[in-house]
Amino acid sequence: MIKLTNIEKRYGRKKILNGVTFEADKGQITCLIGINGAGKTTILQSIMGLTPYQKGEITIDGEKLSPKMLEKITYIPDTMTLLPKMRIKDAFQFMDDFYQNWNGERAKEILEFFKLKEDERISQLSKGNTAKVNLLMGLAMEADYILMDEPFSGIDIFSREQIADVFSSHLVEDRGVIITTHEISDIEHLIDKAVLLADGAVKKEFMTEQVREEEGKSVIDVMREVYQG
Numbered sequence: 001m002i003k004l005t006n007i008e009k010r011y012g013r014k015k016i017l018n019g020v021t022f023e024a025d026k027g028q029i030t031c032l033i034g035i036n037g038a039g040k041t042t043i044l045q046s047i048m049g050l051t052p053y054q055k056g057e058i059t060i061d062g063e064k065l066s067p068k069m070l071e072k073i074t075y076i077p078d079t080m081t082l083l084p085k086m087r088i089k090d091a092f093q094f095m096d097d098f099y100q101n102w103n104g105e106r107a108k109e110i111l112e113f114f115k116l117k118e119d120e121r122i123s124q125l126s127k128g129n130t131a132k133v134n135l136l137m138g139l140a141m142e143a144d145y146i147l148m149d150e151p152f153s154g155i156d157i158f159s160r161e162q163i164a165d166v167f168s169s170h171l172v173e174d175r176g177v178i179i180t181t182h183e184i185s186d187i188e189h190l191i192d193k194a195v196l197l198a199d200g201a202v203k204k205e206f207m208t209e210q211v212r213e214e215e216g217k218s219v220i221d222v223m224r225e226v227y228q229g
Ligand SMILES: Nc1ncnc2c1ncn2[C@@H]1O[C@H](COP(=O)(O)OP(=O)(O)OP(=O)(O)O)[C@@H](O)[C@H]1O
Pocket: 011, 016, 034, 035, 036, 037, 038, 039, 040, 041, 042, 043, 182
């Protein structure tokens, strides 16, 4: 489990996170939901130790962040980090050379799933295919937890559907996934837990199925109550 307790984060004098507390379990997809600037990326970066926070605690399977614990997590940012000149197969080779927990078989499996060709150059990928390659690079790492920043943002409906299919496949099954979004409607059916953010804090955290079954509400219904009510 990834557990955040009372995380406070400032950029200069501006408080971005003001006591963020939530948990993300293995075997579940947890979705951080909030408007642009709510602090979603900052939360993922804090978990990864990429940005310092001033107060609070983050633990992974009960232990504090350390380089060893970070091996359990893979972070998929919302921007392409591979060199534009590379072909997909070069990226695979690079990962194989430098990362012990790179699973080349799985990378090829996902490549086929997305119907991408390993000869394609990173610079020539469409926006949707860029998102798919980003996702692929993260999912092919042997990690217990996957953090993904806006994996569905700005891409067409067909690419979104393909990406959604990966989320409900064995490629994600046992892992703990945290994804961020400011647009829940397309992915509501995929997520197990929703964490609603506003004003630097968690306004509500709930299991989507429980709320659906016990209260007959969708995630969007709950969002309306929290953000507009
Ligand atoms: N390096 C930085 N220096 C100063 N302020 C920053 C920095 N990075 C982010 N911020 C501010 O922190 C706040 C939260 O940003 P963050 O990117 O975490 O939000 P977000 O919820 O991921 O937004 P989006 O949906 O647009 O990606 C914003 O007000 C942003 O301007």
